[in-house]
Amino acid sequence: MVGMAILQPVVALAAWTMVMWFWLYGTRIPALSAAKIDPEELVNDPSLTLDNVLPPQVQWKAHNYNHLHEAPTVFYAVAIVLAIIGQGDGLNAQAGWAYVILRVIHSIIQATVNKVNLRFGVFALSSFCLMFLVARAALAMF
Secondary structure, eight states, X not given: OTTOTTHHHHHHHHHHHHHHHHHHHHHHHHHHHHXXXXXXXXXXXTTOOHHHHSOHHHHHHHHHHHHTTSXXXXXXXXXXXXXXXXXXXXXXXXXXXXXXXXXXXXXXXXHHTOOHHHHHHHHHHHHHHHHHHHHHHHHHHO
């Protein structure tokens, strides 16, 4: 179908988000057990947060999982718009893939070494891809 190629990176990013979910809980659950944290204490004591009780390297995965529910929501929306109006092929699909690849790289950086300057550079590049897609959708729609 015409304009549907951009939906492939949409599904790829959604799948990557699920990979991060498994990575997050695959590290968080053992860390909670090792720290002997009672989850009920976390609920009942607002000053007690996972950021305060778990190692930063464990929390980096959780922070990234949360980040995958922020700017990528704009990507999902604009990609679906481009697909619906038949503009999701060619350069738009390539920009969609570039966005996804950069977000995966961003995740790997944040979940492993968490070098902020490097992470920001990759985030900025992905944001430019997203801005490009939004502009292309706006031009096609208006």
